[in-house]
Amino acid sequence: MLTDNNMRALLVGRFQPFHNGHLNLVEKILEKSDSIIIVIGSAQHSYTLENPFTAGERLEMISAVLKESVHKDFYIVPVEDVDSNSIWVSHIETLVPKFDVIFTNNPLVRTLFLDKGYKVESTSLHDRSDLSGTNIRKKMLKGEHWEQLVPVQISKYIKQIGGVKRIAMIAKSDKATL
Amino acid sequence: MLTDNNMRALLVGRFQPFHNGHLNLVEKILEKSDSIIIVIGSAQHSYTLENPFTAGERLEMISAVLKESVHKDFYIVPVEDVDSNSIWVSHIETLVPKFDVIFTNNPLVRTLFLDKGYKVESTSLHDRSDLSGTNIRKKMLKGEHWEQLVPVQISKYIKQIGGVKRIAMIAKSDKATL
Amino acid sequence: MLTDNNMRALLVGRFQPFHNGHLNLVEKILEKSDSIIIVIGSAQHSYTLENPFTAGERLEMISAVLKESVHKDFYIVPVEDVDSNSIWVSHIETLVPKFDVIFTNNPLVRTLFLDKGYKVESTSLHDRSDLSGTNIRKKMLKGEHWEQLVPVQISKYIKQIGGVKRIAMIAKSDKATL
Amino acid sequence: MLTDNNMRALLVGRFQPFHNGHLNLVEKILEKSDSIIIVIGSAQHSYTLENPFTAGERLEMISAVLKESVHKDFYIVPVEDVDSNSIWVSHIETLVPKFDVIFTNNPLVRTLFLDKGYKVESTSLHDRSDLSGTNIRKKMLKGEHWEQLVPVQISKYIKQIGGVKRIAMIAKSDKATL
Amino acid sequence: MLTDNNMRALLVGRFQPFHNGHLNLVEKILEKSDSIIIVIGSAQHSYTLENPFTAGERLEMISAVLKESVHKDFYIVPVEDVDSNSIWVSHIETLVPKFDVIFTNNPLVRTLFLDKGYKVESTSLHDRSDLSGTNIRKKMLKGEHWEQLVPVQISKYIKQIGGVKRIAMIAKSDKATL
């Protein structure tokens, strides 16, 4: 679809936060592709336990990592959720540059893209359960070490914006009052 | 409200999927009414465990059943959810033909329609707990027999579109990644 | 895509109101197709000069016509607008039964469906400029004869609900106050 | 509907800004009613030529006037627009206290409330064409005197927030860039 | 920000229902402020177990209490939720009069307003766990005494609209059918 036999890959995540598993995955994808689009999903959410960081903060953090780690073209695009899974692929297509292949281990994402005629490849993440956003946010909340699980630009940025304190504050909040 | 003393009934459900209990109910309603409107609720949802089928698929399935089973007029109308229960009746009124009576056993639906001046009748479903969408989706997921709980047109259609496989795939998916 | 070599057509319009040109078109489409889906667009609009009738009223009117005029399967589905043209086809796909071919003379609709891989056919409406919703609503407003431009079930229904008076009242209204 | 034979009236407007015609109308309504609900329509709009003031500013201004001019109970409620005229009455009902009668000269508003079974009364505004929000905003834009057309609390407030300068700035703006 | 050294406070809650703890808080705030804005949050929700009363009902109830208990200016403004916490403060600012200080014990609300440069004060509610909306709704559902936990105008109003019966009915409802 792209000119000159270029291959462009798509990767979707919430990146709360972007961690070493994500970076490793991006590097593997770029061994097989010429460029990558990183979709920051649930872009409208922030200041919640599941989604502590704004889309803008996630964009800035991931960009800081990739500028130093990656030597091919990358696009980082915040995308808000849509209510309907069946129009989700179309929503993505509207907001990002054209792409050729999707990398995902999620069976639903796989199906939704396959149904639209896309090529979908699996991601061979070594199953390190500590490398997940959920685990990292949990460690932040418990005051445990999390810094070694993310690229150095990420931990630096999160400290700079007071991210750990923010998560603690959200956890203490009575959500009902909002 | 309708001309010529015609009586038109309204029935609301998500129909994930439409099963023998629903069909039995439609037949009983049409003994007392001249026509029926079937509202397919939560029309915007699909490809989730609670709502595996799109509104279009549900419309097509239910239509296939009623064309063969029912000899009175029926309307099948997909309706998306609204955020606010208190405007829900008004939302329904806008999207469907005029109606005279609502059949429901749901106390909230009963109250919302009674408050707008509608006649509401109870549905005398024999309490067969296996005849529920939740139970049927659970059986599909476990690989148990579910086909005998739905009209034959429904089981045929679900097989044709790979519906059981779809539910399995949704169950395996890490929802967070979406 | 449909079983048994059945061909299903899609026709999109606002049908404010459904007129003889629409009926003629439906009949022509059904000469070449086994069934038809009629999408009632802009379903959320009503009580405006452009869209005087609710989706429910339009559904009821069109259904009254087709039940007497057409002897093949038809589906009538109200569909609310979406903000984004580029996800519009996907939105339609979610809400209606599967279809094989789209009939339209609208170049944009043609392109949007062609881009998704659909077969699109032109509609050979004899160019009778009086057969348009705009013209019919204008005649209603001026107190001129419009009844001969629509099927008899339509004119009967519009009279029954006081449709002409409604349009006059909308025209007199100061929209700004709403 | 209200206890003790109290009569509560509803008045809807955008109040951009609230002027002497509005105040006069409120006073007349309160001669016949025990309390009044003032709905600030199009509450989501502001910083446009049609709607320069935010809902909060409008609420604060109108409140300042009524506290000094009116000696019966009043409620001022900002209400965002809904897409669909046919659910508009239901939307209002959800957001304001119960009411008995609507005062309006707008034929559409009249019809929408009559259709829901409400009592609707006309407003006998002496037809002073200079007493309209449109006219007042036009005078502000041209640098003409407008202060005598609004209650003194309104002109004072608008000056305090730099309202005339805001309208000038909106007029100069290339809307397309937003 | 306000003229004449007036101090205006903001208080946010869902008030399902407004109880003696809320009233006590309002009175304490008004010892330190000249006026108060009460934001009725989640205004779009009603007829659910968490949010049984409409925004209009809540507005009417709270107004009935404050008119008799409070002798300073108050504003009561229904505000619908927004999807995004990070734009929530801006959403509030648009819909209510200008304010100087926020009273809250919620750490997230505190942070969101602090980040926008507002002054935030803690509320020194004596920790009476029975004075919570959740507890009161639970008592209503169990048929226990709840009347003594709310101002007399509130209990009278809730009885008048059949509020306890409404909550019972919602509890019995099969939510899935909606």
Place this chain on the structure above:
Amino acid sequence: MLTDNNMRALLVGRFQPFHNGHLNLVEKILEKSDSIIIVIGSAQHSYTLENPFTAGERLEMISAVLKESVHKDFYIVPVEDVDSNSIWVSHIETLVPKFDVIFTNNPLVRTLFLDKGYKVESTSLHDRSDLSGTNIRKKMLKGEHWEQLVPVQISKYIKQIGGVKRIAMIAKSDKATL
């Protein structure tokens, strides 16, 4: 706000399409700033006369230009419109990296950002009226030369996706049918 005395600028536009005036402006801004955020406004619109290109296409086009023309960091972020001007700045803040200064000649944009405490600078575009999206789209529609008004990467991309033909097709379409 950014570390190490870095200055980051924000530029907002619809870029339908990005032209030589835009590029010139970006270059001037980057003489005074260390990095730039380009917000693609009205991201949800496409396939209309005002907004022919999708946000994804615009992102891809602008990226192609800046990668070759600019040697400082840039971020390109699609942002959907919000209904309310008064929350627009907050919406932008949520979706993009932190920034220090806004470049705009639009008085409204200037005011909205100034009111939130931002530094706003004027853009000294030489007033070439032919360098506007409106003019370029008009030339495309008339079959006139437009290629010299945009960077070469833009004209190449627009030709590749059939952009001129798309605009012609939109112009021919009867919008009402959608």
